[in-house]
Amino acid sequence: MILTGLSFWTRLRLIDRSNIVIWDEAHFGKFGSHYIEHEYYTDVHPPLGKLLVAFSGWLANFDGAFKFESGAEYPEGMDYRTMRIFSASWGAMMVPLAYLTARKADYSILASILGATMVLCDTAYLTISRFVLLDSMLLFFTCLTCYSLFGFHHQQDHSFSLAWWSWLSLIGVSLGCVLSVKWVGLFAVGLVGIYTLQDLWDKLADMEMSRKTYVSHWSARALCLIILPIIIYLVCFKIHFDLLYKSGTGDDDMSPLFQAHLEGNAFGESALELAFGSNITIRTLAPEQSLLHSHHHTYPEGSEQHQVTGYYFQDENNHWLIRLPRNDDINYKNFDITHNSRDYDDLGVRYINDGDIIRLNHMATSRNLHSHSFASPNSNNKQHFLEVSAYGDDERGDVKDNWKIEVVKHLDSYSGSRIHTMATHFRLRHVELGCLLAVTQKRLPVWGYYQMEIGCASNAEDINDLRTVWMAETNQHEKLSSPPQNTYKYHFFRDFWYLNKLMWRSNNALIPDPDKEDILSSTPTQWPMVGVGLRMCRWDDDTIKFFLLGNPMVWWTSFISVITFTILHITYIVREKRQIHDKEQARWNQSFSIGKSLLLGWFLHYIPFYIMGRVMYLHHYFPALYFSILLVPFLLDHFTAQSNGRQRFLIFGILMILVISNFIYFSPFSYGMDGPIDAYSGRSWMKWWNLTKKY
Incomplete structure (x- = not known):
């Protein structure tokens, strides 16, 4: 409860300090306004996140008239604060989810608190959650997928019980939602898919399990992990098409048959x-x-x-x-x-x-x-x-x-x-x-x-x-x-397939322009060690400035944990081959499946960006970061298993103090910097952070 309260306080504090459209609010706020005005548009992302943005606009009594031009001031009387609070709430819920996930993974209380504190005190997570963006929703559903996967793992000895079905269904719901916000959710699908295939392979070796029971396991997973996410994905597009029944900016991207059924589109008059x-x-x-x-x-x-x-x-x-x-x-x-x-x-x-x-x-x-x-x-x-x-x-x-x-x-x-x-x-x-x-x-x-x-x-x-x-x-x-009205009929599955192909082509077309300098884009090699930051608005003295940068103590220790886990696993493989069996080896074998899932989650959400040709930004690393953060307390639990309570408290306490002190020091990046940016030059620990350079 304390962690949850702190999470909401940090996310909501001074959330309306800047009254201008910040960064990608220009895109996603505008898409929300299209839903409210029912004007058709197209985008490279599935609709769920933008539908939720529109819902936040409805809660704020937004009429859709403001079009979220980049850097524009919000008009007087527009309740953009409520829209930002709605987005921030998804980010705030990441912290209790991190704690609950750690507990489901059998972390100690200290390790669970450390993992949640690192999520709480990461300035990148804080900053990205405070604006009308999709990332807080994407991260929430990614965290929910991890939590439900570990919850289901705990029910392996209670197959087909109510709790077993509930956790399995929650995995399916979270997969459907994360995939319906952004296609990055496919990496979460890959994580669950690999876990499921290995689980079913292990069950195949269970000689006491009947063929009927084994087939039932396959059927249950097909129902909850394939059919249920597909239904959620389809329903999101059905709502998308039903809400956007008027002619709008995205007409030309769709097939003429689709355009013909939109109100105000001239194709229907042919x-x-x-x-x-x-x-x-x-x-x-x-x-x-x-x-x-x-x-x-x-x-x-x-x-x-x-x-x-x-x-x-x-x-x-x-x-x-x-x-x-x-x-x-x-x-x-x-x-x-x-x-x-x-x-x-x-x-x-x-x-x-x-x-x-x-x-x-x-x-x-x-x-x-x-x-x-x-x-x-x-x-x-x-x-x-x-x-x-x-x-x-x-x-x-x-x-x-x-x-x-x-x-x-x-x-x-x-x-x-x-x-x-x-x-x-x-x-x-x-x-x-x-x-x-x-x-x-x-x-x-x-x-x-x-x-x-x-x-x-x-x-x-x-x-x-x-x-x-x-x-x-x-x-x-x-x-x-x-022709008579409704001659050109709307066909959901045809238009659904057409739009998804269009999204695929549009995503692939987002490639860097070699003739233009893009000071916002970055490469995967720059992400894990906080090698780059991102300016989210104008950088003049009169603008309240926000800088998207991770907490160095969180990011550095997280990446080190990935390397450490990999080396440690190789070491324990060698020990086992040499027939070394002790408490340390047994403890590792017992908890390895949890660490392996976290490492695989980081790998699947990070490494594919090395083979992508599209333009990339710092926030693409955020889902991978979550898995590496949870590896830190996992390893500390393992290394301090033989330590007494005072030693463990000291080790965990030192790391938490470093994380919190870094958070306080870099918090102006998240809450807004006013005046000349040179006043914050001392916080530019690395010259390539691009904090004070003039353009």
Whole structure:
């Protein structure tokens, strides 16, 4: 209770001292406002943490109007204090969880207090918890996963009891939540997965366990550790989609079918079926999702005709008019243009069907989509991609302007031959050359404004090759009206999968820019030994400044404990091989599974960052730090097992005094520094901390 009280006091103290948007409050506060205003947005993280931010805004009677611009002052009357208190409460609960986890791991009282005190007094944990961010929630659910795992470990002799099921279910809930805040939660999933597989492997060797019981163990874990987290993850996205039903800043990132069901989005006004005379925009299904585009600029070589490119943004140069094909008596290989569909309605509208041959006329330049035997600019090889250009006009042109529509699939329930806007995926085959219109996934040089290259694929016959698959994104026709409401239906699992792929691509795209100096980013080698700090706001004299930096005594001893545990384990392996059996060896063997889980938790949450290409920041180390902190009292318990009470109290007391004194000394970094930063230069123990350097 004392530790919990101190935790809340340290986290909430002076929490509203700075009334400006600090660091990533600019992102996550803004996402919370989108939920309150129901405006659709996209982000690289799953929704749970941002839903909780929105909930804190609701508690604070926030109307969503303030958009959390970086460094902006909170408007008068906005209760940002309540939102910060909500976030800080998650961070405050880490301290009692650390104590309870240590007790579940059979730590001594002194060791449990030390572990909780180190979490309490870490200035990095304190600072990150005091703002409207996701990290305090991520850390809480990571701690809850560790606590529930050790709690379940204690129930191994009471399989299928109520307590056993409760702890196993709590692991599943915590995994579902930590994964739904950030994908870093996958490392916690890995920790639990490894523990579970080893546990089931050990049970396989139990000759007294029946096959039915063993299968039941597998079934219970599948239910609680796989199905339950998946359900929580899915429910978070369902709430996300249900709350964001209005058009917003993230529309363009989603599929046109999804956008069409959003209130205020113009895609829902597109005519359902394509017809000759339709004004359409066409988007590729390839990951780039470029729109078919042309402009007045020409290729510098090859045909020297107008360029045809892929362009991501909405633009008047993306519009194409579907016209009748060039009707000629030439035999187009296996295609007969005279068999074009004659599907008319009462208004004289002639609809486009699967297999129809069309001509696409670029509306801004009056040129026709065209291909010929020149190689595309980036391939220089006719066997791969031929050049696609815009050529001629409504009167002037030839049969190389003709393209055949080949339906790949319908996303809606329609099974006929007509082409539906947004719902029909199709390919465009050049009638004369037999190649397929495709995005080459290469960018044009400066003369093409670095837009995506469009070519005609000579050897692309794979129907699943998304480079050659297109859809009509918008469709306007003077004789066709907008479809009835809810024509373009929302499909949860389709949009869920689409959004998760988008998040994956966006995460992978967060790579360092070599042309820009990023004073906030860091590398994994800088983290464990407090080799770097992070400025969280402006650094001028008039701003209250916050510096994200760990307590050196906490971080240094934690990293040393990782190294010590590894060396110690190797030592005990050698001792056991040499048949040395004493109380020290027995004590190590008995408690090793706890230490191993903590080391594995640190390893899984830290080492993968060495192979990631994305930009990284100091806070990425915080989940790993928690596991290494708990290793410190674990090792002290082991080393002092033979010491008397006074010696143990002295050893633990000295370390706690060092941790607390470091915390007090560096606390201005967390509670805010006012005035010139040079006044705090004495606290810059290492020159690479970047505390006082001017930029």
